Amino acid sequence: MIAHDERRVIPTPFHSRVAAACELNQWEDWKGYTTASAFTDVALEYFAIRNTCGIFDLTPMIKYRVAGPDAGAYLNRLVTRNISKQSVGQVMYCCWCNDAGQVLDDGTLFKFDENTYRICSQERHMDWFLASAMGFDVQIEDETGRVAALAFQGPTSCAVLRKMGFQGIENLKPYRFTSFPFKGDELMISRTGFTGDLGYELWCDPMFAETLWDALMEAGRNYGILPFGAEALGMTRIEAGFIQAGVDFVPALDVVRTQRSRSPYELGLGWLVHLKKANFNGRKSLIAEKEKGSRYRFVRLIIEGNKPAEHAFIFNRRNKAVGTVTTAGWSPTTKSNLAFASLEMPWGLESDELYAEIYYIRELKWTRVMERCRVVTDAFFDPERRHATPAWDF
């Protein structure tokens, strides 16, 4: 599909609607698709996600269909998590590694039936997925362009879906998905998302994309619905504690210097690694790392003050640089200055006294401050409504 398009960056199936709503005219190229960075006002969009609901064009997220008698076995060899107990209709968050146990990407795995799955990720992996398919009876297909996807997130999202007639949607548990008839076709709804809030992701044939958008906007009119762009999503992502390939780590197949990649343990994804399951990519190396210890620790930091600590060095008490910030931003909801950072071992314990070296500019004057950081182990923001089933009504 993409190959036949002459343009380098192509529109998504929602483009007519997105373009009409994108008052700021701020665009970015996301995996070859034209997507909005912001529509009206980033703060407004952010608060729609947290207080009412917002929709986000998710189509460019990379989606692969994995099908065949060996699909389950194939995926269990591919990812570090034990997915053998995944049930049909369940979504599992996973990461996958190269032989050296270094993370290639993280993503979500949808199980349609015993032999059919979808795996969604930030980066493209066809080459690796095909290499991994040798010896398995599976077909792998990039279906990114064949599925239109929207993130629909926020406290009132469930109410809007109910209003649209998706009966029983409130009973859908987090990390589950189901399908509804929609305008003569089928709409798949999963209770997933990148915002850490009550929210859903909607998946349909691109043919119905505009209809879906319109229906949501119509139903959401009295529920504070707003389209939001990548910037507002980014703010919620930090609060929710989700890492992102290419930002918080360099996918292992992209690194030039081997030391720059990270293992799941070094990204706080150790809970996704099941060393006891059968053979999987990275197993040997991860067992060795578990024995020998990791090189880095991935931490969540709350930093004093309000200056964003983007790319800041983190220092210990003795003024030695022990790591860097990978993502940072102000959290309006928790009213704190948040960051993710990758620190050299053994730093990053809650008891460590750490400082972020922050440079900021005010009217062409650069200032440097050293702000005290606190390591937190819980998510910055994890409201009850995110988990409650039936979903709360707002």
Added chain:
Amino acid sequence: MTDTFDAVVIGAGHNGLVCAAYLAKRGRRVLIAEAADSVGGASITREFADGYSVSGCAHLLYQFHPEIARDLNLAKHGLVLAGKNLATIALATDGRYRRFSGEVVTGNGLTQHDISEFSAFNGQMTRYAKLLAKVAGRRPPKLVESDWSDKLNLARIGLDIRRLGRDEVRELLRIGAINLFDVLHDRFTDELLKGALSVDGVLGAHMGPRSPNTVLGYLYRHLGDAFGLSGPAIPEGGMGSVTSALAAAARSSGVEIRTGTPVARIICVAGRTSGVMFDSGETIETGLVISNADPKTTFEELVGFPELESGFSRRVHNIRARGTAAKLHLALDGMPEFSGIDAIDSGARLLVAPDLAYVERAFDPAKYGQYSEAPIMEITIPSVHDKTLAPDGKHVLSAVVQYAPYELKAGWDESRTSFQTVIVDTLSQYAPGIRDLITASEVLTPRDIEQQFRIRGGHWHHCELSLDQFMMMRPAFGATQYTTPIDGLYLCGAGAHPGGGVMGLAGRNAANEIIKREKSR
């Protein structure tokens, strides 16, 4: 099944036998499971027509390691050489010939320059081959995760290189990086001589004289010179005698050999082998499995990619292992006459490679999936040395013929007959009366070799012998030093360091490494 074994070796090729024998000598209880009905792998003797036997695949001993023959007492176990220190003779259609024996080349119409240059060339190549022999005789060092013995090994190689002297090292680096065509072209004028020498660089390889790695191929073939042999040998009773002597030696040390016993699967649990399963369904439990089968067979079929990691699987998949050598076997009613050659020399190693460009041109079609219309050949008539192979007064001829690419576009089943015609036509140009002497014949293409000898791709060395698949990169990163990603599973065949040919070093080195590693576990 009450027997217990310390180790199971998959395959009774000469390397499997050597490895098993060395392990048994060190007190290990070893079982060899061989798929074929007899031992030997690609080193066998076979009756291909009533009363006519021939070495079924490999037919000359260029570089069988004398230490192994001594250690395993092969003479006592029945190995006799019918012919040794054989000369090599380059054939022509016009009565010219070039005869190579040690450092001496003779021939009608050779210039004095070429004669003395050959002696210098031969001396230099022997010095390089000696360096290669040192490398071949030891476990290849790892460069990155090296332990102290790797470092020592590297230092030794470094020292050996330094001993060559500055000019020699410079020359080695220069010619190692170019190709045999250019090297020969620089040094010699005589085309027949150059053509013949180039064969030593390309035999068994998917390469023409102009391909990179052909200098390595040449030195590898001349490892025998470094081992103190001076020319190839022919064992009495064919190449099968080498492996039956090895089998006898192995048995005498307590090795059990089961033929007609194909291994279906190497059983792996969580990255460790726990034994093998035969085609019959019978399983043998053991913590030590050693594969003499080629790496693709071992990893893809016997272990299975699902038990390995994706990156490693991809490397195995990408190993270059496309054979290009075919075998011709003829039963002859009498002794053929070769143009320009005395009857006394028909027991020599005879080459059809009349000039360098001929050899390169013979290779060209192979790149495009076609066989050579004018092939090169390495011919032996072992019955000259060994009367057991054919009835009285009759002879057998065995030839390696190139190029016959494994992946033939037109398909081998469709092309075997026409290829055989091409070969016999070519042969007739050098031995005009031979056609009338032929009473039986067979051609083995790389496809046949794959099927009959269970070598994926039918490659001489199991995997192409080239610098990117050599030493610590052989057969592929992740399976070097005879180990594999599966704990307890080792490689001991031609696909492991140093490579193929009936030499035995892969098997012996593997045994040494296994003993060292399993002790330290």
